[in-house]
Amino acid sequence: MARFTDKRVIITGAAGGIGQTLVDLFCREGARVIASDRQETALNQLIQIWHQKGYEVMPYAGDLAQKDYCESLVSSAVQQLGGLDILINNAGIIPRGTILETTDEMWFSAMNINLNAVFFLCRAAIPHIQQAGKGAIVNISSVWGTQPGPAHVAYCTSKGALACLTQNLGRDHAGDQIRVNAVCPNEVNTPMIRSGFERRGLDPDAAIEQLNQSVPIGRIAEPEDITDVIAFLASDDARYICGETIAVTGAKPVCG
């Protein structure tokens, strides 16, 4: 059954591992989507594939570190779609290092993209979702935000603050029938994690095979394991869930 027929949706990070899968899922279920990413060429190539599948999806490329882009993403979506029902804040970056290894640039990038962009997008989007009468926002935090893992101080801090922002908005806007929730994955098999292995000179497939053994359910997550939970939270099936941070981990605790 199509859960998102004619829903007007913004998805950020749409050219990434989880983002591509999200666009596919929401469009398959009838949504009309504005796909945002800073990788303009990759986004335009994906748009062609999505249009061949008959999806109603339009690109809006830009850099979420820029407040102007965040605000224009919402206004442009509202103009093109005729309103807004759902916002999925999926884009993110993962600067790695202890505080002693974290430069100003790494710290401010993590805060700007993982946290401040979500603030700007939610602040711009909520009045439009209020106007729609009800809707949902789903933020992609991380279990590394709620229980920090080792040597990722900027990433964990930004994702922890994002979890807290989610709880705040969930409380403040439940009365508007806007449900704000976050998904907190552990490791997911996407370019984000694979590029980290490559940078360390490791073969990503072999490294993921080894990582799989650390997960009680037997493997790290594939994007679909996460996007199914995001879609559930955005759908009416989750109509009474507000301000929650949902861990999706295959029972793997944060360790190290």
Ligand SMILES: NC(=O)c1ccc[n+]([C@@H]2O[C@H](COP(=O)([O-])OP(=O)(O)OC[C@H]3O[C@@H](n4cnc5c(N)ncnc54)[C@H](O)[C@@H]3O)[C@@H](O)[C@H]2O)c1
């Ligand atoms: N992969 C994991 O193990 C994992 C675990 C927990 C949480 N997450 C979170 O899931 C979300 C999606 O991650 P993913 O694994 O698909 O990563 P990914 O790197 O495959 O995709 C992230 C996307 O965000 C886009 N992006 C980054 N910075 C941007 C900016 N300044 N402006 C616009 N777009 C920008 C990138 O271009 C990319 O397409 C992120 O928020 C990430 O922190 C991922």
